[in-house]
Amino acid sequence: xxxxxxxxxxMAMTTLAVVxxxxxxxxxHEERSVRAAFVYNLTKYVEWPHPGKxxxxxxxxxxxxxxxLQKVLASKSSAERTIRVVLSPxxxxxxxxxxxxxxxxxxxKVRSILEKVRNRNILSxxxxxxxxxxxxxxxxxxxxxxxxxxxxxxEVQAGGLKISSRLLNxxxxxxxxxxx
Amino acid sequence: xxxxxxxxxxxxxTAVVLAATSIAVGLLAGALLLLDWRSSRAMLQSRLTTLxxxxxxxxxxxxxxxxxxxxxxxxxxxxxxxxxxxACLYDARERLFAEYQREPGIRSCPSSRAQLWPxxxxxxxVVRPVYRGDELVGMLFLESDLEEVEKRARxxxxxxxxxxxxxxxxxxxxxxLLQRRVSRPIFELVRAMEEVRxxxxxxxxxxxxxxxxxxxxxxxxxxxxxxxxxxxxxKKRAEAKLQVxxxxxxxxxxxxxxxxxxxxxxxxxxxxxxxxxxxLLYIDLDGFKLVNDSLGHVTGxxxxxxxxxxxxxxxxxxxxxxxVGGDEFTVILTTLNRRGEGELVxxxxxxxxxxxxxxxxHEITIGASxxxxxxxxxxxxxxxxxxxxxxxxxxAKRGGRNRAAxxxxxxxxxxxxxxxxxxxxxxxxGQGEIQVHYQPEFEVGTQRLVRFEALARWQHPTLGxxxxxxxxxxxxxxxxxxxxxxxxxxxxxxxALKWQGIAPQPVQVAVNVSSVQFNxxxxxxxxxxxxxxxxLPPKLLQIELTETVMMGPVERSAQKMKRLRExxxxxxxxxxxxxxxxxxxxxxxxxxxxxxDRSFVKDLxxxxxxxxxxxxxxxxxxxxxxxxxxxxxxxxxxxxxIRELAANEIQGFLLGRPTPDPMALLAAHAGRAGVTGMLDxxxxxxxxxxxxxxxx
Numbered sequence: 001x002x003x004x005x006x007x008x009x010x011m012a013m014t015t016l017a018v019v020x021x022x023x024x025x026x027x028x029h030e031e032r033s034v035r036a037a038f039v040y041n042l043t044k045y046v047e048w049p050h051p052g053k054x055x056x057x058x059x060x061x062x063x064x065x066x067x068x069l070q071k072v073l074a075s076k077s078s079a080e081r082t083i084r085v086v087l088s089p090x091x092x093x094x095x096x097x098x099x100x101x102x103x104x105x106x107x108x109k110v111r112s113i114l115e116k117v118r119n120r121n122i123l124s125x126x127x128x129x130x131x132x133x134x135x136x137x138x139x140x141x142x143x144x145x146x147x148x149x150x151x152x153x154x155e156v157q158a159g160g161l162k163i164s165s166r167l168l169n170x171x172x173x174x175x176x177x178x179x180x
Numbered sequence: 181x182x183x184x185x186x187x188x189x190x191x192x193x194t195a196v197v198l199a200a201t202s203i204a205v206g207l208l209a210g211a212l213l214l215l216d217w218r219s220s221r222a223m224l225q226s227r228l229t230t231l232x233x234x235x236x237x238x239x240x241x242x243x244x245x246x247x248x249x250x251x252x253x254x255x256x257x258x259x260x261x262x263x264x265x266x267a268c269l270y271d272a273r274e275r276l277f278a279e280y281q282r283e284p285g286i287r288s289c290p291s292s293r294a295q296l297w298p299x300x301x302x303x304x305x306v307v308r309p310v311y312r313g314d315e316l317v318g319m320l321f322l323e324s325d326l327e328e329v330e331k332r333a334r335x336x337x338x339x340x341x342x343x344x345x346x347x348x349x350x351x352x353x354x355x356x357l358l359q360r361r362v363s364r365p366i367f368e369l370v371r372a373m374e375e376v377r378x379x380x381x382x383x384x385x386x387x388x389x390x391x392x393x394x395x396x397x398x399x400x401x402x403x404x405x406x407x408x409x410x411x412x413x414x415k416k417r418a419e420a421k422l423q424v425x426x427x428x429x430x431x432x433x434x435x436x437x438x439x440x441x442x443x444x445x446x447x448x449x450x451x452x453x454x455x456x457x458x459x460l461l462y463i464d465l466d467g468f469k470l471v472n473d474s475l476g477h478v479t480g481x482x483x484x485x486x487x488x489x490x491x492x493x494x495x496x497x498x499x500x501x502x503x504v505g506g507d508e509f510t511v512i513l514t515t516l517n518r519r520g521e522g523e524l525v526x527x528x529x530x531x532x533x534x535x536x537x538x539x540x541x542h543e544i545t546i547g548a549s550x551x552x553x554x555x556x557x558x559x560x561x562x563x564x565x566x567x568x569x570x571x572x573x574x575x576a577k578r579g580g581r582n583r584a585a586x587x588x589x590x591x592x593x594x595x596x597x598x599x600x601x602x603x604x605x606x607x608x609x610g611q612g613e614i615q616v617h618y619q620p621e622f623e624v625g626t627q628r629l630v631r632f633e634a635l636a637r638w639q640h641p642t643l644g645x646x647x648x649x650x651x652x653x654x655x656x657x658x659x660x661x662x663x664x665x666x667x668x669x670x671x672x673x674x675x676a677l678k679w680q681g682i683a684p685q686p687v688q689v690a691v692n693v694s695s696v697q698f699n700x701x702x703x704x705x706x707x708x709x710x711x712x713x714x715x716l717p718p719k720l721l722q723i724e725l726t727e728t729v730m731m732g733p734v735e736r737s738a739q740k741m742k743r744l745r746e747x748x749x750x751x752x753x754x755x756x757x758x759x760x761x762x763x764x765x766x767x768x769x770x771x772x773x774x775x776x777d778r779s780f781v782k783d784l785x786x787x788x789x790x791x792x793x794x795x796x797x798x799x800x801x802x803x804x805x806x807x808x809x810x811x812x813x814x815x816x817x818x819x820x821x822i823r824e825l826a827a828n829e830i831q832g833f834l835l836g837r838p839t840p841d842p843m844a845l846l847a848a849h850a851g852r853a854g855v856t857g858m859l860d861x862x863x864x865x866x867x868x869x870x871x872x873x874x875x876x
Contacts, residue, residue, distance in 0.1 A: 034246075041244040044312060079313070149245060166241035170250045 061103015201351030209340035236310035251278030459513035467731030526584035547582030722750035778812025
C-alpha cells in the first residue's frame, strides 16, 4: 500500500488536477487545465489489454492545450504507470501511444488521426462536439460551463479497451455516424 | 413471643415472589434493551459505513469528472435507506460536492467539511473517505437518525413488557401456589387455634401431611394440644378428686356435711315433685366425748370409723349416711313408705351400736341419740328439716339417751329454752343460785339414817326452782356439769363433815357424778383434793354413777372406780335398770352398792311381776357383794314390799324429802333414835304429792 507521505503527495496533486476545472471561472487556460485533469482521470477508468510500464499520451492539435497537458500530466503516474506526454508525435510515434488526445476540431484532421490509431489498443480522446460521431472513443465536449463526457462504446470495444462502468454512468453514450 | 409480621403471610409471599420476578424481568429486559440498543447502533453504524463506502465508490467518477448531477443522482440512491436523512459528499479539497436530504426541512450540508455540525446524541453518523483505487478523491458524510433503532427498541420494550407481564402473572400464580402450600396450612393452624379457644377443648387435632417445616409446625401444634389436653385432664382429675374430697369426710369416707346438704336439697326437691316422704335421722353418739377425752383422738377416730361402718351396714342402698360433725351422723331416708319407718331404721341403727366396740385393747360401749324429722310433715326446707331433726335428737338425749325421738313442734321451743337455760346456768353456777339439798337414805334393817344424797337445786331469780330434769341434761350437754358437779361435791363434803357430831353414828354423803365429770382425766385428783380440803374421811363419801358411765372405755372407767374404792370411797350405781341394764359388766366393776331405779318401785302398784324382777336384782347384787338401795319409795305398800325383798337401804319421799337443811332432820332423827315408826308402817310424813325425781 502507499505510505502516508505518498498519500499526502497524491492528495495535493489530485486536488490540483480534479478541483480546478470545477471552479466558477471559465477561462481559456482553466478549460485547458480541466481537460488535462479529465484526461488524467480518464486513464484511471480505462483498462488497456497490455499495459506497459509507461502510459504514453500523444497529443495532436493546439499546442497550448498540449503544453498544459504536458505541464499537468508529466511525470505523473496512473495505475502505477508513469505518464509520458508526447506532443505532436509522428505517425509511428502516434501508434506507440496508449492514449491520443486529438486537439483538432476539423473533421478531416480528426479522421486522419483516428485512421492511424484505430484498432491499436489506443484510447482516442477528442474535444470536438462530433468527435465520437466521427469514430473517436471519448469526447470531452464543452457544454456551457461543463465538459460533457461522450463515449463511443463501439469504438472503445473495437480498440480492445474497457471503460469502467462508473465512468460510463457519467458519460453520454454515442454511436459512430458513418465512417468505418 | 413476638412474630414480626404485620400483614398476611400469603400477601407477603405473593409480594416477595412478584417483587423478585419484577426485578429479574426488569434487569433482564434492561440488559437486553441496552445490549440491543448498542448492537443496533453498532449495526446501523456498520451499515452506514458500508453504505457510505458503496455510495462513495459510486461517486468517484462523478468526483473525478466534477459531475455534480451524477453525484446527486448517486446520493439519491440513499432514498432506499430510510434512516439516512442527510448525506454530504465533499471533494478531495473538502468542499461540498453533492448533498442529499431525505426530506425538505432537513438542514443542508455546510459548504466545507470542517463546518459540519457536531454529532448529536440521537443520530448516527459516519464520515468515510472516498477512494478511487488508492487515491482519495473525496469524503462522504452520512447521518442517520435512530428512529429505526428506537423503533426496534420500542418493539423490544413492548415484547419485554409483555414478557414481564407474563412473568408477573406466572410469578403471581407461583406466589399464590406457594402461599397455598405455605400459608394455607398456617391458616389452618390459626383456625384450629381459634376453634380450640372457642370450644375450650384441646381434643381436636390438625391433619398434617408431608415432612416440611410447616408439617413440623403442625406436629408441634398437635403435640402442644396433646400436652395441654393431658394437663387439662390432670387438672380435671385433680379437680374431681378435690370435689370428692371436698364432699367426703376424710376419716370415715362418708359424705360430709356439704355433700349431705346438697343431697338433702336434691332429695327434697325430688320428693316434692313425686309427692314422696323423706325422713331425716340426726344421730349423735352418746359418750363419744368420753372416749376421745380419755383414750385420745386416735382411738376416738378409730371408733368413729367403726361406728360409721356399722351404721352404713344398716342403711338401705337408697339412703344416704353422712358424717356432719365430730360424732354426729345423718341419714337421709329418701323414700319412706310408712311414717313409722323412720323409727324402725333408727331402732336398727341403735341396735347395731349396742354391741361393744373393740378398739385395740379397749372395749368400748357407745350409744346414740337419734332425732327424726319427716318431710313434708315437719318441714319443707332442708334447713328446717335438719334443725328439727337436731332438736329431736336433743329431745332423745334428754329423754335418757340411746333412743330415738320424733320431732314434735314443742321441741322447737325446748331447744330455744335449752339455749336460754344454758346461758343462765353458766351464770348461776358462778353466782350461787345452785343450792345443794339432801335427801336421807335409811338402812332397812336398823332403820338408821345412814346417808344423805346430795342433790343440786337451782333457784332461778325469776323462774324459781328449775327442775333438775331440765338443767342437768343441759349441764351435761354443755359441759357445765363439770364445774357444777365439782361445786356440789365440795359443798356436800363440807356439809357432811358438820353432820358427824350430831348423829350417833357416821352419816355418809352420796354425791351423784355425771359420766362427763367422771371421765375427766383429773376426776380422781379432784376428789382427793376435795377430801383433803374438807377433811372428810373418804369412807363417808359415796359416789353414785349412772349406767352411762359404762358407755365409752370400760376398762379405764373400771380402773378409776378401783382407785376410788382403794381410797375408801363408796361407789354406787345409780338409776339401775333404766339405761343399758347390762348385767354382764357388773361383776367386773368395783361397785359396792346398786340403786334400783324409782321406776321399778312405781310399777310395784300396777305390775306385780316387778317384784320378781327386783328380787332377782337384789339376789344378783348380793351375790357379787353389792348392797341394794331402793329409791323412790313413796308409800307404805311399796315400803312393805321392799322390806320383803331384802333390799339393804331405802330412800324416798315416804322417808324424807330432799331438804336444804339436813341438820334439823338429823337432829330429830338422833333425838328419836331412828325412823322406826315409819319403817314399821306408820305414815310419819305422808307424801301425796308426786314430785320430780330426786336424782341429780
